[in-house]
Amino acid sequence: MKATRRNFLKVTSLAGGGLMLAGAIPGMGKILTQDEESVLSSFNHFISIDLEGNVVFQLTAHEMGQGSGTGLPMIMAEELGADWSTVTIERADYDKKYEGLIRETTGGSGTISFYWDSLRNMGATVRELLKAAAANRWQVSTEGLSVSNGFVIDSGSDRKLSFGELAAEAATLEVPKEVELKSPADFNLIGKPVKNLITDKVAMGQGNYGINMDLPDMLYASIEKCPVYKGKLIKFDAAETLKVNGVIDVISVPTLESTEDEIHVQEGVAVIATSTWAAFKGRKSLKCDWDLGDNENNDNERLNAAVETAGKKWEKPVYSVGKYDELKDLEDYREIKATYINPHQAHALMEPMNATAHYNGQTCEIWVGTQNATKVVVNVAKAVDIPADKIKVHVQNSGGSFGRRYYPDTSIEAAYLSKQLKKPIKLTWTREDGIRHDYFHPYQVSHFSGLIKEDEVIGMQLKMVKTASYASGDNLWEQPYDLGHLDTFINPIDNLVHQGAWRSVQVHSSSLGKECFIDELAIELKKDPLELRNVLYSKPIEYVAFDRPTPPGEQDFGELVMDFRTDLRRRNRSVMEYISANKLWDRAKSAGKGRGFAIDDFFGRTVCAHIVEVEKDNSDWGIKITKITSVLDCGIVVNPHFGRGQVEGSIIYALSALKYGSIDLKNGKVQQSNFHNNKLLRIDEVPEIEVHFVPSEETPRGLGEPATPPLAPAVLNAIFDATGKRIRKVPVYKEDLLA
């Protein structure tokens, strides 16, 4: 297999001897200028090998539990032929000069797929350099040389040389223009359940998280935030707070402007102390007067009213093909309709939000777990009013993130406080701060209509009301089903609370309606729900002209959509064929139980199906999920242990949302505050989970999120099968089963 993408690669000698390969990852849509090349060559971007043969991999992606910090070096080490036990990672610090040159966001379940080609290319390049060095040493051609476990081996004799013995010489050679990559059949490391590189430390309590930062002379901060979204501080009285032992100062935190609307920093009053506890305790006696503004009137009823109003008038569809509205009133056609509701949900990541900042008048350093260090840099620059190139981010591992740490609000606050106090500041949010002031999963109501002629579904209309403007992943054209007549309408409504990306983003909200509605259509047509999907996959995909110009040199958008759907359909079918061949749907059928199915893709990439088995029981929930069988087509699984873990984790995350997750508003205030009223799934609630990966040699497509969206619809479909109750909302309560 030939590498087709060209990395910018530069090999140099490592200080103290050895080899260092610096590289830029292509795919940022640009050709590097000479200046940018020099930035990246000083970046020491990825690989070095010292004279002892120790391989160090520089990690720029964020490790937050998804395992990329182990998966990425595995990919590199596979092509390199390294002895895995010699591979370690170092986290790269981030600053302004890398903006636009590396993948800045760790998210979208895209880290492994994004780096796949580049890291293989880099590993293979170093391998070829080491081979060339060995060939020079032995005065042979590289033809008969192979690499394994940290050695270059001459297959003609028993000679071998270690990477450490070759590194210095390899560093002086010219980087090959093109390198051969391994065939997946020859992988030794990829596809193996290699242990997470953080595990040994975690088992000793030595995991590296932002909340553990400790700097000389550091003070601790906690912020009492205005309880209502976008409310303002009028005044505060800190007399009692200042009497608390350890409290040093109390200062207001004004509205700190950010670079974009989606980042909002709530006004508040910061208590500065000599310990976290003193700062927390000081808040309890703080008296604040707030101007709550009109958001004080926000509550569930106001949200419902806004949804209802927005659902009355639908103007231009964002996507339309065929003539649904014309046909629906004709005699031979009938319609079925259903509405599905997804509430606001909190992230509730285990490590509370935090950031540590040290502003010294000229520069500002930030220690934080972040999914996007660029956002930290540009926003901190704005908050402390110094140039962005004076800011350095030391990215820490995160105790969970799920989208939340994409937003740099805690870094902005900590930097602001450090500037005011002229000291290093560690800001820790309480659990209550984290729930009440989360960037919530948007509220979404999806009205589905299906058009039926005789015993065939021929059209579908989706009308969505949602509290977020982004729509990718929602549109019916992004689905593999082609029905001839499809319309998508979106009416956004104003935010009543802050909105943000949550594990699997809008796909989670959209999947609920789409996959339950297909099930309802199947019931209506007295078809097996999998059989109906197979029928819908078999209809020809038609070209649709989109009302958007095609930039010169780019493919027409209508054609892109056709290619997208064709590929998506192929992978949906591979999952369906796997299920059929292994009789996974058939085996889920049993007397007294219900079974439910749902399948969805995550942004057109990994396709995941869940088969859920449920039965009624006498538990608090009234339903027991007895088994979940998951089948995914995600391309090559780099590490099956992690892959299964991400699928299990995504399912458990979605089950928390299904059973408990819902944010309520009253007098503008979020009613949930901690784990007693924002419950999360516990160990005794986890069903048996069986995970299957469809064998594949295609590029990995991501596993951090794809198993989240289809879980709720599969459970709701199973509940219908078991009880005859059609529930069209999340969360599901026992009352819903009895209603």
Added chain:
Amino acid sequence: MANYLLTINGQQTSVEADADTPLLWVIRDTLKLYGTKYGCGIAQCGACTVHIDGTPVRSCVVPISRMEGKKIITIEGLSKTGDHPVQEAWKSIDVPQCGYCQSGQIMSAVALLDRIPVPSEEDIQRAMKGNICRCGTYPRIVKAIQQAAKPQDS
């Protein structure tokens, strides 16, 4: 503020704190033992679990004033090199994803196995349901405890 004489991980140490300061914050901010985690502050998640005289306790709700004369063990006191059988099982099963809750999980698991050397699955669920893992490593936690519970080959 008062002085309290604590026995943590076998060592006696004197700390100055307000009587109502939770043990968690003395462990983290005063003693700089960062293995014990803050998760909720109201004994709901178990991230702060330590042993007090052998019993698993949520250190976020225990005031320091009640700790004199007690033997406190944190994750750092479980073993010097990470070779406690439960830690070994955690590594062997490769339990963690983000890892944040795992100190608390391990401390709860150790206490369970001290009490019931070979627990049933129900015993495990009962003992571990106070510890939340948002990443959803629960299936692996169960496996690790079962592995640690296996009678050692003699």
